[in-house]
Amino acid sequence: MPDTRPRVWLDHFVVGIDDLEAGIETFETLTGVRPLKAGEHPALGTHNALVSLGPNRYLELLAPRPGASVDPRFRYVSGCQQLTPVLWALATDEVDELQRRVTSAGFHADTPAPGSRVTSDGDTVRWTMFWMQSEAPPNSPFFTSWDAATRHPSTTTPTGCSLQSFELSSPSSEALVRLLDTVGFTARVAAGPRRLTVSLDTPNGTVVLGGNS
Numbered sequence: 001m002p003d004t005r006p007r008v009w010l011d012h013f014v015v016g017i018d019d020l021e022a023g024i025e026t027f028e029t030l031t032g033v034r035p036l037k038a039g040e041h042p043a044l045g046t047h048n049a050l051v052s053l054g055p056n057r058y059l060e061l062l063a064p065r066p067g068a069s070v071d072p073r074f075r076y077v078s079g080c081q082q083l084t085p086v087l088w089a090l091a092t093d094e095v096d097e098l099q100r101r102v103t104s105a106g107f108h109a110d111t112p113a114p115g116s117r118v119t120s121d122g123d124t125v126r127w128t129m130f131w132m133q134s135e136a137p138p139n140s141p142f143f144t145s146w147d148a149a150t151r152h153p154s155t156t157t158p159t160g161c162s163l164q165s166f167e168l169s170s171p172s173s174e175a176l177v178r179l180l181d182t183v184g185f186t187a188r189v190a191a192g193p194r195r196l197t198v199s200l201d202t203p204n205g206t207v208v209l210g211g212n213s
Helices: 020-031 072-079 095-104 173-183
Strands: 008-016 036-041 046-052 058-064 084-092 113-118 124-130 142-146 162-170 188-191 195-202 205-209
Touching: 008 195, 020 046, 020 058, 020 195, 058 072, 084 162, 084 195, 095 124, 095 142, 095 173, 162 173, 173 188
Parallel strands: 008 058, 084 142, 162 188
Antiparallel strands: 008 084, 036 046, 036 113, 046 058, 113 124, 124 142, 162 195, 195 205
């Protein structure tokens, strides 16, 4: 029978850091590529810098914005004193149908909602996304669908890095694998404490973020 699941693909990784400027400098030293400041999330109290990882995927450095009130979901990035992969996102063109499929499988997910970011040039980047709720397996992805009028960040940010591999560790690894199977995505998942490890090919060689690095 044909696979009727909405198509999903890897979109981006979020790397937490307590100070964006320091994170940019550290990333450039490690990789030889300098992330581009991409703007602010007005509703979240955060700002970011981005690097392309090739077609349709990228890496985001996320930090609290000085003086801003940070959304409770992201306050933990204030404790990231080194570049720490904290989140990952899958993209889809059918975000509402994907959310229905996820909840029908017994997982807890928020209703898809619009999001935006104001770029350093004053433009607004828009998307629709949904998050897994706290009952979901640790290290679950979140899901995004880009607005048709928005250029994907992989096309507007510095190049030179590409994804070599990534690994997930979760205390609920079997449930996480079942969630990923529900949406039609395969990833390396190990049993253990919540951890996301991202390995990059860079001008300076292989760089590993997270894990025991």
